[in-house]
Amino acid sequence: MVARTYTVAFEGVEARIVEVQCALAAGMPAFSIVGLPDKAVSEARDRVRAALAALSIALPMRRITVNLSPADLPKEGSHFDLPIAIALLAAIEIVPKEEVESLVSIGELALDGRIVAVVGALPAAMAAAAEDCALICPKSCGAEAAWVGATQVFAPATLTEALRHLTGQQPLAPARPGEVETPPAARDLRDVKGQERAKRALEIAAAGRHHLFMAGPPGSGKSMLAARLPGILPPLSALEALETSMVHSLSGLLSEGGISRNRPFREPHHTASMAAMIGGGRGARPGEVSLAHNGVLFLDEFPEFPRPVLETLRQPIETGEVVVARANAHVRYPCRFLLVAAANPCRCGYLGDPARACARVPQCGADYLGRISGPLMDRFDLRIEVPAVDWRELDLPAAGDSSATVAARVAAAREIQSRRFADHPQIRVNAEAEGVVLDQIAAPDAEGREFLGKVAARFGLTARGYHRVLRTARTIADLDGSDPVRAPHLAEAVSYRLTFAAAR
Incomplete structure (x- = not known):
């Protein structure tokens, strides 16, 4: 049986997706975890055993093998406890297997069956939404994960609550997003x-x-x-x-x-x-x-x-x-x-x-x-x-x-940039503009072009320095409410750029 856990996954960060597979086989009683686990993951077998014992659930007298797939990806942390427990409950047919197949879960188990908070609930919820799966996470992580909004998040406090939810005895209400933090008073x-x-x-x-x-x-x-x-x-x-x-x-x-x-x-x-x-x-x-x-x-x-x-x-x-x-x-x-x-x-x-x-x-x-x-x-x-x-x-x-x-004034300038880069979602502010986009938005007028040419020749601006002057001048023009980049805007940008130039 499979219970999936996603450790890191969102835009700009590579995903690490792990499937927890539990199999029962004939042989001497044993509980082994394979798939390059670290010490915290290997010790999950003891935490899972104790948590199930707290629920009065006895494991079968058979060999139990838990595989963390892909096997060549090192596994770290205690957040595998809950998916291992859920996969095991499904393997011994306490939890319906169809409930587990569309489930993402993360959480650490205490010895008394409580589900302890782990890091990464928000990206785990993003990964669950991408896979069209529901997420089960610790109660203290539910408000964090619920901010995604694109998937249902269930946050039981104990393994007992998770078991009752998965068996339909006492379904949990979806978690609600936490509060937007009130900003502290800014220094003036x-x-x-x-x-x-x-x-x-x-x-x-x-x-x-x-x-x-x-x-x-x-x-x-x-x-x-x-x-x-x-x-x-x-x-x-x-x-x-x-x-x-x-x-x-x-x-x-x-x-x-x-x-x-x-x-x-x-x-x-x-x-x-x-x-x-x-x-x-x-x-x-x-x-x-x-x-x-x-x-x-x-x-x-x-x-x-x-x-x-x-x-x-x-x-x-x-x-x-x-x-x-x-x-x-x-x-x-x-x-x-x-x-x-x-x-x-x-x-x-x-x-x-x-x-x-x-x-x-x-x-x-x-x-x-x-x-x-x-x-x-x-x-x-x-x-x-x-x-x-x-x-x-x-x-x-x-x-x-x-x-x-x-x-x-800063907000007004940022709003101008937001409209300017509406067709370029990868660019949000002037400092990120480059290439053809920069040539289009920061082309100086004739007087400004002549002035910048003299400065570049006199002070030996690098190509990076030349383009950074244009970006800065574009921002100064935005603060000034000017559409074209004029010579005064370039002069101010250059004055900041050339400070300490002689020392270099």
Whole structure:
């Protein structure tokens, strides 16, 4: 008999589909699990035996073999317990076999028969819907899985409840989706005094999802600015919320089945390993770049990250996806994120202050920022200096636009892009446009084309840099409400692009 379980499956992520087959045969009593199981899977036989004993169900005195198919795919985790138990109940004809054939199930069994929560309920529900199957999952995962809406989700608390449902004695009501999480109060951009150029760069980054690099002395407000970026970003669309929640589901980060419309904001420490950043480890779990999908990845103290970790960001930035490759599996995760990096101008942090700078000026600054490779720096559309704020400015009342005002302009620019790329569903924002599409939407007027040609020749823009200037100028024009890309839009885009160019 077969009870299927799907461990990872949704758009942008490769599916891992496993069928649990249970067979009874003559011979000495034994309970074996085959199909490259790990220790947690092998121990399922003891958990299943104890759970069935709690229901007063005695296993037949025959050899029982559970096959996890395909046999050459390594199996990890405790979520195979429930499908193994259901397949076994069907094999000994306690549960009707036809009920199991159109069923997807995941869940860990406690020794007393309770069904314990596991990660990945949301993508499992997506896979079940794709196969036109119902899903049985732990009660605490039901609200999460029910967000899919395209399939019935049943969430028993115990194996007894699952058995009664499958035999028709006491059918379960389908689970209902969890609550949409209430967004926390966003930090206001007006709290940051001064730094008007940095605030403008933050607005452009949010409007077109352009990567931003900030350099400035300690205490100049780089982290404050980054922390206020979520407050000016538009909420996740329904599709984006589902995509993001599926990645978080695989990492067990969804709270009580609730789905948030807030964009993720991830800020890993600079001691993060490559597996933590890109993904990997046990089960090839998503890394920080994928947990920041459709949101913001903030890397403070950027040059302090290990060089190999920084270099692994180059490909995900360009493609919007990352492949976690292992000897026995290749798992593909989405990672369309807005990268915000912050750094001191040098190791001591006071490169531009003659009274406080170290004796190695200016070489210390070149050496410190030189830890960031040219190809990686080339991927930042916006590069700004964040100077120290004079104490007299701190005594002044808050000035400038609030986060709500800036968010309204960002939302208007995003709406323009949504209409612009309606015929190109793979493109959502200006930063993703390329090739013929970019030529069509960001072609500058005659004055702008002449200006950009002079800049490219004078400063030696790379092909990537040239196109990134066009994308940034297109976003600036959208914020300005302009259909054509004009010379002033290009001039502002170039001004952000050429910061630190001499240092490179």
